[in-house]
Amino acid sequence: MTDTYDVIIAGAGPAGGQAARDLAARGYDVCVLETESEEEFPSRSNKSTAGTFPSTMASFNIPDEVVMNFTDDVVLESPNHHFERHQPGAVLEFADFKNWLVDESRADGAEYRFDARVSKPVMEDGEIVGVRYNGDEEVYGDIIIDATGPSAPLAKALDVCVLEREKQAIGIEYEFEGLDLDPAGYADLTDTMMLRLDHNIAPGGYSWIFHTGEDTAKVGVCYLQNEAHRQNAQSGYTVDDYLQYWVDTDPRFENASRIEGKQHRGSAHVQLPKRMSTDNFMAIGDTVPTVDPLWGEGIDKCMRSGRVAAATADRVLTHSERDTSASELAIYDQLWHERVAPKGKNRLFMTEMLYRASNERYDTLLEDLHRVPQKRLNAVNDGNPLAMFQMLKFEDLSILASTAKDWFSN
Numbered sequence: 001m002t003d004t005y006d007v008i009i010a011g012a013g014p015a016g017g018q019a020a021r022d023l024a025a026r027g028y029d030v031c032v033l034e035t036e037s038e039e040e041f042p043s044r045s046n047k048s049t050a051g052t053f054p055s056t057m058a059s060f061n062i063p064d065e066v067v068m069n070f071t072d073d074v075v076l077e078s079p080n081h082h083f084e085r086h087q088p089g090a091v092l093e094f095a096d097f098k099n100w101l102v103d104e105s106r107a108d109g110a111e112y113r114f115d116a117r118v119s120k121p122v123m124e125d126g127e128i129v130g131v132r133y134n135g136d137e138e139v140y141g142d143i144i145i146d147a148t149g150p151s152a153p154l155a156k157a158l159d160v161c162v163l164e165r166e167k168q169a170i171g172i173e174y175e176f177e178g179l180d181l182d183p184a185g186y187a188d189l190t191d192t193m194m195l196r197l198d199h200n201i202a203p204g205g206y207s208w209i210f211h212t213g214e215d216t217a218k219v220g221v222c223y224l225q226n227e228a229h230r231q232n233a234q235s236g237y238t239v240d241d242y243l244q245y246w247v248d249t250d251p252r253f254e255n256a257s258r259i260e261g262k263q264h265r266g267s268a269h270v271q272l273p274k275r276m277s278t279d280n281f282m283a284i285g286d287t288v289p290t291v292d293p294l295w296g297e298g299i300d301k302c303m304r305s306g307r308v309a310a311a312t313a314d315r316v317l318t319h320s321e322r323d324t325s326a327s328e329l330a331i332y333d334q335l336w337h338e339r340v341a342p343k344g345k346n347r348l349f350m351t352e353m354l355y356r357a358s359n360e361r362y363d364t365l366l367e368d369l370h371r372v373p374q375k376r377l378n379a380v381n382d383g384n385p386l387a388m389f390q391m392l393k394f395e396d397l398s399i400l401a402s403t404a405k406d407w408f409s410n
């Protein structure tokens with residue numbers, strides 16, 4: 001077993017798996033270190049609802065075999081209203097998807113070491129040249145990529161990204177059977193992905209029901225422990241308690257039961273990254289962090305960050321003089337802002353405003369959505385400031401002012 005590679009990747013999630021896939025396909029020696037055991041992979045890291053859209057499926061050639069259910073529409077719910085939009089999607093079986101990434105990259109020659117918990121960088125003359133894992137084992141590479149999600153042991157040690165506790169979103173999800181997907185008074189959730197804005201269920205965040213076929217669905221809650229959460233929180237409630245409260249009070253769950261062993265939980269940081277690379281090093285996926293602030297779409301973004309990191313590595317490694325210095329790898333940061341999270345700042349600002357709004361404002365927002373032209377909705381979703389401004393009402397000025405105040409004081 002060689003212990004020196006072109007690229008070492010810590011973490012076999014969507015970001016690390018995709019980076020390994022692209023690099024192996026280009027003929028580089030790649031080694032992926034994953035903390036979980038191969039037999040149970042993914043276990044703790046099987047955290048995602050894994051709702052995706054056709055553009056992701058096509059861009060990364062994701063096969064139908066890892067899809068649990070193809071959906072037709074996206075539904076937004078507030079306490080008393082809903083808004084439906086035709087937007088095809090696919091709910092993946094996240095575990096199968098992660099294993100598919102491993103198989104694909106392995107087929108092109110990537111080497112995987114499971115049961116390999118990365119703890120810190122191996123440094124030489126102030127630069128990372130390898131990683132330490134499982135206590136005292138070491139492996140070396142020209143480029144090291146941290147793709148371990150929020151644990152980020154290498155990025156933290158190199159001071160590349162500082163993940164803020166205040167910006168950590170936590171999520172919990174169960175898979176259910178026996179759901180009533182089309183009761184009177186609610187949207188028909190058959191073949192849909194539904195997101196609900198309701199501080200009684202997810203204070204400072206949102207909840208969801210993603211249909212996975214017949215009478216089954218993925219049902220979850222996530223929120224940031226921010227000011228909006230504190231204002232609306234129920235004393236002593238954990239994220240699990242909120243999900244239980246929803247299940248106990250919503251008639252759609254009256255005859256529903258949890259599917260044994262189908263529980264997913266995890267976290268991601270919703271914040272703007274400052275930098276993502278340094279000498280011989282790039283941080284990708286939720287290590288950066290990369291997840292879309294507004295709707296928590298992380299798979300597409302993380303795979304795209306893996307892809308632009310692989311393209312950057314390819315660019316610097318093809319030179320006969322391999323220059324993997326910070327200034328050469330900074331192209332990754334540039335590509336990230338252009339191709340992974342364009343208008344990231346605007347979308348983050350919009351998200352912070354959205355979660356500060358009241359339940360009553362969520363109701364009026366959803367009523368308004370029926371009247372807003374599709375083109376403008378697309379522009380809002382793309383983070384267009386003018387389109388965002390056009391959605392505001394007079395009563396939003398105080399939210400706008402407090403969001404702006406916090407934004408500029410941080």
Ligand SMILES: Cc1cc2nc3c(=O)[nH]c(=O)nc-3n(C[C@H](O)[C@H](O)[C@H](O)COP(=O)(O)OP(=O)(O)OC[C@H]3O[C@@H](n4cnc5c(N)ncnc54)[C@H](O)[C@@H]3O)c2cc1C
Pocket residue numbers: 010011012013014015016017033034035036042045047048049050051052116117118119147148149150151152153171172173220222264265266267268284285286287291296297298299300302
């Ligand atoms: C509850 C929940 C629901 C979500 N729903 C959706 C959704 O519907 N659609 C969507 O697009 N996104 C969703 N996301 C977001 C998406 O899952 C993440 O953005 C994405 O998984 C991040 O990918 P990643 O590769 O950066 O990191 P991760 O998926 O976190 O993968 C990191 C990998 O690194 C490994 N690892 C960790 N530490 C170490 C270490 N020290 N050494 C070695 N290996 C290590 C882990 O075991 C894991 O395999 C959801 C997230 C959560 C938590």
